[in-house]
Every structure is written in structure tokens, then in C-alpha cells.
Amino acid sequence: MDWMQRLEKLDRRIIFVIMLIAVSIPVLVRLDMPIPSSKEVDDYYETIEKLPDGSVVFFPADFDPGSVAELEPMMRSALTHLWRKNCKIVCFTLWDTGPGIVDAILRDMAGKMNKEYGTDYVFLGFKAGREVIMVQIANSISGVFPQDYSGKPTKDLPLMQQVDKLTDTKLIVNISAGYPGTKEWVQQVRTRYAVPMLSGCTGVSAPEYYPYYQSGQLSGLLGGLGGAAKYEARVGVKGDATAGMPAQSMGHLAVIALILMGNVLYVVNKKKAGAR
Amino acid sequence: MNISTEVWIWVSALLTLAIYSYLYRDNPVYKFAEYLFVGLAAGYYFTIYYRNTLIPNLIDPILAGPKDLNYFWYIVPIGLSILLLSRFVPSISWLSRWPIGFMVGAFAGLAIIGNAQGDLISQVQANLLPLVDPDSVTGFNNASGIGGKLLGILWMFGNILLIVGLITTLIFFFFSLEHKGPVGATAKVGVYFLMLSFGASFGFTVMSRISLLLERLRFLYGDWLGFTIVR
Numbered sequence: 001m002d003w004m005q006r007l008e009k010l011d012r013r014i015i016f017v018i019m020l021i022a023v024s025i026p027v028l029v030r031l032d033m034p035i036p037s038s039k040e041v042d043d044y045y046e047t048i049e050k051l052p053d054g055s056v057v058f059f060p061a062d063f064d065p066g067s068v069a070e071l072e073p074m075m076r077s078a079l080t081h082l083w084r085k086n087c088k089i090v091c092f093t094l095w096d097t098g099p100g101i102v103d104a105i106l107r108d109m110a111g112k113m114n115k116e117y118g119t120d121y122v123f124l125g126f127k128a129g130r131e132v133i134m135v136q137i138a139n140s141i142s143g144v145f146p147q148d149y150s151g152k153p154t155k156d157l158p159l160m161q162q163v164d165k166l167t168d169t170k171l172i173v174n175i176s177a178g179y180p181g182t183k184e185w186v187q188q189v190r191t192r193y194a195v196p197m198l199s200g201c202t203g204v205s206a207p208e209y210y211p212y213y214q215s216g217q218l219s220g221l222l223g224g225l226g227g228a229a230k231y232e233a234r235v236g237v238k239g240d241a242t243a244g245m246p247a248q249s250m251g252h253l254a255v256i257a258l259i260l261m262g263n264v265l266y267v268v269n270k271k272k273a274g275a276r
Numbered sequence: 277m278n279i280s281t282e283v284w285i286w287v288s289a290l291l292t293l294a295i296y297s298y299l300y301r302d303n304p305v306y307k308f309a310e311y312l313f314v315g316l317a318a319g320y321y322f323t324i325y326y327r328n329t330l331i332p333n334l335i336d337p338i339l340a341g342p343k344d345l346n347y348f349w350y351i352v353p354i355g356l357s358i359l360l361l362s363r364f365v366p367s368i369s370w371l372s373r374w375p376i377g378f379m380v381g382a383f384a385g386l387a388i389i390g391n392a393q394g395d396l397i398s399q400v401q402a403n404l405l406p407l408v409d410p411d412s413v414t415g416f417n418n419a420s421g422i423g424g425k426l427l428g429i430l431w432m433f434g435n436i437l438l439i440v441g442l443i444t445t446l447i448f449f450f451f452s453l454e455h456k457g458p459v460g461a462t463a464k465v466g467v468y469f470l471m472l473s474f475g476a477s478f479g480f481t482v483m484s485r486i487s488l489l490l491e492r493l494r495f496l497y498g499d500w501l502g503f504t505i506v507r
Binding site for chain 1: 299300320321324325328329332333336337382383386387389390391393394395398399401402473476477480481482483484486487488489490491492493494497503504505506507
């Protein structure tokens, strides 16, 4: 077996080490790269920009700690953008592993932007039921969430005395890691109640949601860390997504190089085998 | 380098490394972390479903006593829940089929309505497009320079590409005619469109996975080992 054949059967652990090095370098050494925007991100930004100041926004944060890497920067930028416009946020999650992380992000951002719980935002916690909850909450938020995440009666919160159903809000901003998430919100709620909707989702789910953006069911879409970084640039925030882009790009270059190498080796070795 | 002295940072870092050790090969350290996670998750799920759903939506309203006739609706979920527990008694386990049937029926109904109104009708409407988008013609006319004009031409072909892709892909999934001759050639074009979409999905998946690795590396290098990381 010559070296080209050996290279074709490269141990997968060497590939892991290559990826580790490629992603590690930009984490430790600054490599600034440009972050050009895209139409779906511009539309996301403009939809929020066009909201009247002080609008109430429905904010289902459907993710868990496993997708924090991509979705936390999106949620932070969206909260920054919405709160700059003094929007009121009704947040909850349909992911059972979500409430802890969503609550922590909300508290941290509210502290940084001087927003008060109960009047500027509420966090209603988690509720089991997926699509059933989506349909019910569109009709009565307090019916589904009689208590908020901390156990206070929902109806005692000043913000919840202004709104009790989906049509009382101006926009749905969904942060989605999969099922239940953007697809189900579009199917069960967006289409039925015609409230404009934005989605920030993981890279894995983005291809599935692009048809909803193309059809106008989503007014804007942020896909993966790339989408989060472009949105941070539009909002004027230098967050974890922007800081992560050089590492992301280096990782992609490593994957491209490995795919090209694998294909070249395959063709060359096949030709050699044919010649024999 | 300013290594962390916080216990929970160390626990988190060591468990991350334990999980990553699987990349080398399966080993007892990885198994320990895996079992620990499964056990913790089971306890967590029980607690959160009990605290966030059962207590506020069922137990508290029942203990509060009847205010109107709607109170008696709570008998239905309680009854169905008890029937679900009959699975533990083999002689009456068939009773659990009723609540399961209720859940399957409700979710199937919602899924059918959602797919029909959210996907099928809306997506068919969204694909009833003019072959050439009038905005693209305006965009082409207003574009300056060779680059701008080239982009304008590509924009003009956007709808055509979408419609050709849609029709050829649908023909690929049409199995009532043998894929030979013109049908076969059209289906083959559909395969290329499918391959392009798989490529795009793979690209997004790579981006997602690198993001996960990146977040863990930032934690390990920054929060745990105390290196200065790029912010």
C-alpha cells in the first residue's frame, strides 16, 4: 500500500485533530473577517425596525443548552433590538430543557438594558403539549400559563393585563432549535392568525425553513451562527457570533480541503487500480 | 493563563472532556458521563413536567375548588391519566389504549390541518410565479457595470430556476411512469436539484457542528483554562 492509498484510509482521529487545530487558532488569535449581510437578515432587521415603539412581541424561545452556541447570540441581539424600541416581550419555551437557559439570558439582558420584569417583559416558563399549546396559547395565554416561571399568577403581571392572546401582539419572534419550533409555529399559528413572524434557527434546520421565507410566511430568517453574526452586525452588537466567525470560516476551509483531498485521492487511486 | 478555581467549571470541563473522549474510542469515562447524563435528565424531566404542567394546570385548579361548571372538565384529563397508568397491570393494560388513541387522534388532526394550511396550500401559492420577476427586469435595467448586469441576469433567471427545479423534482418522485425517455431525462435533472439541496443542507449542518465545537472550546480555553480568548 503506497502513501496515497494510506492517505485515503486516513484515521478519522487525525481528522478530528485537524478540525480541533483549525477551530482553536482563531479562538486564541484575532483574525478579523468581513461579515456581509444578506436579504433574509436585512428583512429580519427591517421587520423589527418598522414595529411601532412599545409594541408587544410574542417570543417563543424553543431551544435547549445543546443549541446555545448558535441561538444564544441570536436571542441576545433580538432582545437588544426589540428593547431599544421599547417593545414588551412575552417569552416562554416549549422545550423542557429550555427554561433555565432562557431565564438566565432574559435576566442578564434585562439587567444590561434596565428593563423591569412584569412591565417590560415576562417569562412564563415551559409547558408540555407542543402543537396543542401553540393553538391554545393563541387564544388565551393566561389559560395555558396560569403562573409565570417563578410561580406568580400570570394575571397579576402588569404586562399580561394588556395582552392575553396572540392577536394582541404585533410580531412573533421565534428562536428555534428544531421540533417543536418554527415549522410548527408557521403551520399552527402564523398561517391561521396572520401575525408576522421572524425565525432565528440552528443551521441544521435553516434549509427546511427557507421555503417559508420565500413564500412570505416568515418575514425574515437567521440561519445558524452565520445568520446570528450578520444580524449582530446590523444591530451594531459585537457578540459571540461575530467573534466566532473566523473560527467558523477556518473550520469550513478545513472541511473543504478534506473533501477535495478525499475526492482527488479517490480518483487517483482508482486510476492506479485500473492501470494494474 | 489563569486556570479556574470554581468547582462547577471544573465539573463541566471534565464532563465535556469525558464526552469528547469517545472521539478516540468508547471507554469507561465516556460511559460514566453518558449514564450520569441519562440519570440526571430522567430526574429533571420528572420535576419540570410535575412543577410546570401538572401543578399549575391540574392540581392547583382542582384544589382551588369549583367556581363554575368548567371545573368538572378536569375529570377528563385525570381519568385519561389514570387509564394510562393501567399499562402497569397486564390484565387491564388494554385500557391505556383509550388515552393513547385520544393523543394520537388529537396530534394527527393538528398535524393534518397544519400541513395542509401551512405547507401545502401556502407553498403551492408561493410557487405560482411569473417566469420572469418584473422587479428583476427593473433591477437589470437599473444595474450599472458588467458585474451589476450579470447579477441582474441571474436574478431574472431566479423564478425560472425555481419552477424548473420544482417540476423536475416532482417528476423524480412520480412513480406511475417508468423513468425512461423524456420522463427519465427530466427526473435526472430533478436528481441534480435534489443533490444541490442535499449539499446546502450538509453545508448548514457543518456550520452547526462547528458552532457547537467552537462554544465548547471557548468554554475550555477561556472559562476553564483561563486563556485570553478573542471576543
